[in-house]
Amino acid sequence: MKQSMEALTSSKSNNWCTPTKWLDLVRDVIGDIDLDPASNDLANRYFVNAKRFYDEDGLDLPWNARSVFLNPPYNKIGNRSGAGTWLEKLLHEHQSGHCNEAIALSKTAPGYSWWDDLFHEGPQAWQGPMCITRDRISFVHLSWLNQADGTITVPKGKSNKSKSASSFWYVGPHTNRFFEVFGSVGTVI
Numbered sequence: 001m002k003q004s005m006e007a008l009t010s011s012k013s014n015n016w017c018t019p020t021k022w023l024d025l026v027r028d029v030i031g032d033i034d035l036d037p038a039s040n041d042l043a044n045r046y047f048v049n050a051k052r053f054y055d056e057d058g059l060d061l062p063w064n065a066r067s068v069f070l071n072p073p074y075n076k077i078g079n080r081s082g083a084g085t086w087l088e089k090l091l092h093e094h095q096s097g098h099c100n101e102a103i104a105l106s107k108t109a110p111g112y113s114w115w116d117d118l119f120h121e122g123p124q125a126w127q128g129p130m131c132i133t134r135d136r137i138s139f140v141h142l143s144w145l146n147q148a149d150g151t152i153t154v155p156k157g158k159s160n161k162s163k164s165a166s167s168f169w170y171v172g173p174h175t176n177r178f179f180e181v182f183g184s185v186g187t188v189i
Contacts, residue, residue, distance in 0.1 A: 017043045017140045018071050018105060022168075026069050026103045028181045029174055035065035035099070038072050038086060042142050046150055059085065063093040067172075068102035083107070084114025087169065091127070094171045101172020108132050108165040118169075128171040130189060131182035136162045 027033065036043075036050040037058030044053040048069060054061055059077075072086030083106045093099045109115040118126040138160045144152050154160055165186075170178040179188050 015040075015142045017047045017142060018069075019138060019140055020047055022105070022137060023047060023049075023069070025181050025185065026168075029170065029178050030067040030069070030101050030103060030172065032067065033069045034067045035063055036069050036071075037061070037063055037089075038070055040142075042145065042147070046145060046147075047140070059089055062098060063089075064098050066100045068093070068099045070102060070104040072104070072106065074107070081112065081114040083109075084112075084117065087114070087118065087126075091171070094127075101174060102170070103178075104169040106167050106169065107162065108167045126169060126171075128169065129175055129178055130170065131168045131178075131186045132189075133166045133168070133186040135185070136164065137166045138162075 023033075033048060033050040034052065036048045036053040039048055039050065039053040040055050041053075044050055050069065052065070068090065070086060070090055072083050075082040077085045087104055087106065090099075090102055090104055094102060106115075139162060140152055141160060144154055144160075146153065168182055168186075170182075182188050
């Protein structure tokens with residue numbers, strides 16, 4: 001049975017988690033994660049291990065943190081892409097001096113307005129390198145997590161592999177480290 005596109009791009013809940021393998025790379029660049037502004041208790045406890053996290057209101061709260069990891073929900077906010085809105089918020093927080101460095105994870109989506117806006121000059125243009133992964137990420141659904149021992153069991157016939165490549169976006173002072181670490185898993189530009 002194939003996984004529906006809606007299941008891998010929906011954010012009716014924050015139940016899809018970034019696997020530890022990828023979070024280890026994030027930590028290799030930025031160190032401890034001070035804030036995950038789009039998370040939940042289980043995702044933070046078993047995967048992200050941020051010092052602080054926001055569950056549903058991260059767009060409305062100040063981020064004031066040295067380091068941020070962001071895997072935004074894939075929803076619509078009004079008539080805009082949720083990913084674009086969250087990445088704009090990250091850029092605003094960084095430009096305002098509220099976070100020293102950050103790595104955001106998104107789907108790779110050239111041709112979408114939020115994606116294309118990141119490559120043009122202006123207040124929404126991305127101001128650091130990004131990595132397009134070679135492999136599609138196999139995300140972890142929280143319902144597959146055994147909370148007693150932390151093991152993950154993917155139900156037979158279910159796919160947790162993203163339908164597209166993913167991109168990791170970096171802003172901060174460790175650009176060379178980002179190129180070095182993420183260059184091993186994709187193309188860094």
